[in-house]
Amino acid sequence: MKDTVIKKYKFWWPWQDNRQELWLQDMARNGLHLQGANLFCRYTFKKGEPQETTYRLDFLDSAKKDASYYQIFIDAGWEHVVDLNGWQVWRIRSANNQHLDEIFTDTQSKIGKYKRMLTQVSLAFVALGSCIWNPRIYELLVNDADFIHMAFGAIAVSLFIVLSYSIIRIYIRIREIRQASV
């Protein structure tokens, strides 16, 4: 029998990772088990038996360079589902609940995840920012104000705004976690 594969699209912001975990858990409860994902927010699910599953997302871009990262999780009973551009999607069946269903157990490491995220977004912010504020590029955009240049300019500026907003939101998330722990 061939497996039924179902595709779904779901957009989420990096600071909404908890909501994304809950969404994946709901899916599993309805018998849809995550199989893969791509950067365009497309998720593929394999249809099967409904199951109580805990999903957890970690953000660690350097994970692929260190196999011991995966092994610690696997030894503790977790299954690695997909690496989505640095996002590590982990799951564990909630049925055999001797295992712990959290991957982070202290404030410092919970914050650590968002700090790694912040570094990544900030790098993109600086890279894009230095492009936009490069006087020569600016001149080019203003002087040769044809459609292509304007379009590129508009995309770059919107992306810059999105990145700034992301930095603020991730920073707020870090502060929330820190305050919750006091």
Place this chain on the structure above:
Amino acid sequence: MDGIALSKYLPLSEASFYVLIALSEESHGYAVMQKVESMSEGNVVIGPGTLYGAFVTLEKQNLIKKVKEENRRKSYLLTELGRAVIIEQTQRLEIMSRNARHLFSSSQQGEAT
């Protein structure tokens, strides 16, 4: 090394404290998780993400060192510096607990102080 030089590592989080003690014998990740849980009588449970981060940080601080890597598992061992930090932390904890002891004896009669 004196207490002042060790201060920058202190106070250790409960998790780091137990991870360091667990590494007084060479161990890999999952073994450390199990040891910490049993040593702390179930009070401290360390998730895999937290443990991986602790290994990275403690190794960077030179409190533990990697001694082996096989089957995708890294084994670590406490360093001399790590040992000194644990001793300093324990002495401070003893002072703290000594200062709170009288609360025990005044409320629970017959308790040795």
